[in-house]
Amino acid sequence: MAALARDIWDTDVLPTVAEHLVPIDDLRVSLAQNEQAAGQSHGLRPEGEANPWNFAVSGSGSIVEANTTSRAAKLQVDTTGDGAADVTVQLGPVIRGTAIRDAMPFLIFTDFRDQIEFAKLAGGLNAMAHERLSLPEGDIIGRTVSFEGVFTYRDLASAPEVVPTALSFEAPE
Amino acid sequence: MKTNRRTFVTGLAGVVTLAGTSIGHAQGKGLIAIITPSHDNPFFKAEAVGAEARATELGYETIVLVHDDDPNKQSELFDTAIARGASAIILDNAGADATVAPVRRATEAGIPCFLIDREIKEAGIAVSQIVSNNYQGAQLGAEEFVAIMEESGNYVELVGREADTNAGIRSSGYHDIIDQYPDMIMVAQQSANWSQTEAFEKMESILQANPDIKGVICGNDTMAMGAWAALEAAGRNDVLVVGFDGSNDVRDSILAGGIKATVLQPAYRQAQIAVEQADQYLTTGSTGLPEKQLMDCVLITAENADQLETFALGA
Numbered sequence: 001m002a003a004l005a006r007d008i009w010d011t012d013v014l015p016t017v018a019e020h021l022v023p024i025d026d027l028r029v030s031l032a033q034n035e036q037a038a039g040q041s042h043g044l045r046p047e048g049e050a051n052p053w054n055f056a057v058s059g060s061g062s063i064v065e066a067n068t069t070s071r072a073a074k075l076q077v078d079t080t081g082d083g084a085a086d087v088t089v090q091l092g093p094v095i096r097g098t099a100i101r102d103a104m105p106f107l108i109f110t111d112f113r114d115q116i117e118f119a120k121l122a123g124g125l126n127a128m129a130h131e132r133l134s135l136p137e138g139d140i141i142g143r144t145v146s147f148e149g150v151f152t153y154r155d156l157a158s159a160p161e162v163v164p165t166a167l168s169f170e171a172p173e
Numbered sequence: 174m175k176t177n178r179r180t181f182v183t184g185l186a187g188v189v190t191l192a193g194t195s196i197g198h199a200q201g202k203g204l205i206a207i208i209t210p211s212h213d214n215p216f217f218k219a220e221a222v223g224a225e226a227r228a229t230e231l232g233y234e235t236i237v238l239v240h241d242d243d244p245n246k247q248s249e250l251f252d253t254a255i256a257r258g259a260s261a262i263i264l265d266n267a268g269a270d271a272t273v274a275p276v277r278r279a280t281e282a283g284i285p286c287f288l289i290d291r292e293i294k295e296a297g298i299a300v301s302q303i304v305s306n307n308y309q310g311a312q313l314g315a316e317e318f319v320a321i322m323e324e325s326g327n328y329v330e331l332v333g334r335e336a337d338t339n340a341g342i343r344s345s346g347y348h349d350i351i352d353q354y355p356d357m358i359m360v361a362q363q364s365a366n367w368s369q370t371e372a373f374e375k376m377e378s379i380l381q382a383n384p385d386i387k388g389v390i391c392g393n394d395t396m397a398m399g400a401w402a403a404l405e406a407a408g409r410n411d412v413l414v415v416g417f418d419g420s421n422d423v424r425d426s427i428l429a430g431g432i433k434a435t436v437l438q439p440a441y442r443q444a445q446i447a448v449e450q451a452d453q454y455l456t457t458g459s460t461g462l463p464e465k466q467l468m469d470c471v472l473i474t475a476e477n478a479d480q481l482e483t484f485a486l487g488a
Contacts, residue, residue, distance in 0.1 A: 047462050052469060071353040094353045098309065109465040110296045114269065115342045119308040123349070 001117060005124030009132075013125065016104055017056045017165050020044060021148060024059035024079055024087065024160070031156060043153070044103040053153045054103035057162065059087060060146035068135060072096070077145060088161045089147055092130030098122035099152040099163050100129065129163050136169050144170040202232040203260030205451060207444075208250050210265060211241045214367065214395050216418050216440050217265060219484040220289060223444035224263045231452045233260070242334065242367075244271035251275040255282045261451040263444065264299075265290040268336040273298065285454055287447040290440065292338050292465070301450045302465045305438040307339050310417065310470025311346025314436040317472055318351065318390050318415045321433055325356030326387030329379055331372055331400060332364045333392035340364070343392045343417060351390075360386060365396045372399025380407055387413060394418035394435055401432050419473050419484055427478040437471045440484035 022042045030038035035053075039045070043053035061079035072094040076085035090096060101107055101122040112118040129149070136143075149164035205228045212218035221237050228235045236257065240247035247267040254262050255278070262279055264286055266272035272293045276286045280298055288302040296302075322328065330347065333340030351357050360383045365372035372391070376399065380386070389404070389412060391397040397416030404412045410431070416423050419437030426432040446468075450460040473481055480487045 046467065051467065094349075096312065108463055109467060110302075110463045112465075113294060113296075114292050114338045115304065115307055115467075116338065116345065119342060119345065122308075 001120035002124040002127065005121060005128050009125070009128045012106060013100065013104060013128075014165060016044075016106075017148060017150060020056040020103075021058050022055065024057040027055055027057055031153070035153075035156075039153070044105060046102055046109065051102070054099050054150055055153060055160075056103060056148070056150050057160070058146075058148045060144060061087065063140050063143050063145055066140050068140075075140075075145060077147075086159050087147075088159055089145070089149070089167070090161055090163050091133060091135070092126065095126035095130060095163055096161060097126075097152055097163070099150045099161075100125040100165075102152065103150045126163060129165060133164060133167050138172075140169065143172055146170075202452075203455070204234045204236060204257060205261050205263060205448065206236050206238065206250075206254035206257070206259040207263045208238045208240060208247065208254070208265070210267065211239050214393075215420050215422065216394070216438070216484065219440045220265055220444040222483075223441040224289075224448050227445040227448040228263075228451075231448065233448075233452075240267045242267050244268050247272065248275050251279050255279055255284060259284050260455055262286045263447050263451065264288050266293060269294045269338045270336070285451065287451045287454075289443050289447045290339070290438075296464055299464065300454055301447060301460055301462070303443055303447055303450075304339075304465070304467060305440075305443065306467040306469045307342040307438075308346040309467075310436040310438065311343040312350050313470060313472040314343075314390065314415050314417055314434065315347040315350035317434045317474065318347075318388060318413070319354055319357065321413050321415075322357065322388045324354050327358045327360045327383065327385055328388040328390060329376075329383070329386055329400075330359060330362040331375065331389065331391040331396045332362060333367045333396070335364060337367075340367075340392055347390055365391075365399065367393050367395060369395040369399035369402075372396035373403045374399075376400040376403035377407070380404070380409065389414045391416045394420040394423040397432055397435065398422050398426070401426060405431075419471075419481055419486075421481070421483060424473065424478045424481045427473065427475055430475075434472065434474045437473050437481060437486060438484065439468055439470075439486075442485060443468055 039053040045051045059079045061077040064085040065076035073091035075089040077087045146168050147164045148166040149162040151160040151162045207224045209217040225235045238250045244267045273295050286299045288299050361379045365375045389400045394416040414432045416435040423435045454460050
């Protein structure tokens with residue numbers, strides 16, 4: 001499954017993210033107005049009851065907190081400018097969830113032998129996301145980061161945990 | 174709701190004994206056979222009750238059968254359903270490999286099969302396979318387990334039945350999280366085959382060999398109940414236990430300060446969805462959905478346990 005994830009990353013995954021990309025500020029407004037409508041116009045999810053929406057988003061903000069030594073490394077980013085973190089960017093190598101897999105309309109559970117294979121595919125895609133990232137040296141807190149990526153929507157109160165497909169850092173001031 | 178006349182069948186042609194079999198009658202849309210593992214585990218009972226209730230509401234007769242996780246018995250039950258001319262079969266199966274053949278046999282006999290909870294190893298035979306997102310659920314359970322263990326200490330894992338895909342997927346979901354914490358040390362990993370009594374016995378002997386354990390993570394709630402009973406009997410109420418399923422038994426234990434957490438699988442709703450898809454398929458020739466469908470699980474702790482009832486979370 002790691003090989004499949006690598007095969008489809010540049011040819012299928014990244015183009016799908018690009019095609020559905022929505023600025024996170026706009027999405028936040030749409031979700032606050034009407035979750036279902038926001039999901040239908042911007043979201044991606046497998047068919048069936050009780051599947052949460054996934055969104056491909058772009059955004060940028062100031063890094064409020066950075067845990068880069070953990071196996072589950074993360075950045076906490078303030079995208080609204082109020083000083084508080086409102087987006088988590090997952091850096092990995094341990095990346096939670098199955099957002100990238102579930103946002104790809106061409107990855108159908110039925111095509112896989114069982115949940116174990118399907119879970120390995122999700123893991124392979126998360127591993128690709130991690131592999132393509134590079135972090136600058138030194139202290140990054142306070143620097144501005146721009147990201148594109150996918151997250152699984154839980155509710156308005158929960159900060160999105162974005163799995164990045166692109167990440168860039170502005171030079172320190 | 175309409176009252177069903179229930180007939181208890183204790184034997185069938187002297188070949189197979191269908192203990193606890195019940196047949197409900199309703200008007201005219203045909204018979205739906207509901208086949209699950211033993212109702213001794215309330216999870217499977219909730220599935221059967223959910224499916225039966227929805228089928229009756231939709232105007233079907235029902236026959237409720239249990240295979241006790243015995244593939245041979247399951248095969249005989251399929252023959253029963255075929256012989257009785259069932260319109261559809263709702264199934265929680267007795268093994269990912271062993272179930273392929275009977276599902277194919279029923280399908281070839283013109284009886285569409287709708288699977289819940291457990292997958293089979295082949296796609297394209299059953300009409301629907303609706304399963305909990307066990308991997309996602311296991312990760313939720315593992316994150317809570319790591320948090321209450323404060324990221325360190327010796328622990329035990331009780332795994333489910335090996336023939337069941339769900340045992341493997343939950344274990345790998347647990348370890349994908351737990352193994353990232355180098356101070357979490359697994360001192361024993363054993364299968365208790367989803368069974369409460371087996372979990373009790375395994376836990377007793379594991380505890381003798383490893384008295385210095387801090388937590389036990391279990392592949393399902395019945396094993397969590399067995400493990401907790403053994404720990405309590407040994408005066409080890411300090412050990413942190415996490416389960417998986419969201420049973421009322423574990424809910425009560427959580428609320429009483431016993432077991433710490435579980436992961437709710439929406440079993441009741443899942444069974445109802447399977448019946449709704451069966452009805453749609455029988456009526457229109459298609460469910461309009463892909464065969465394999467995942468349903469997300471929800472973490473249950475002391476925070477929300479009081480909202481849990483019969484494998485469903487209230488408002």
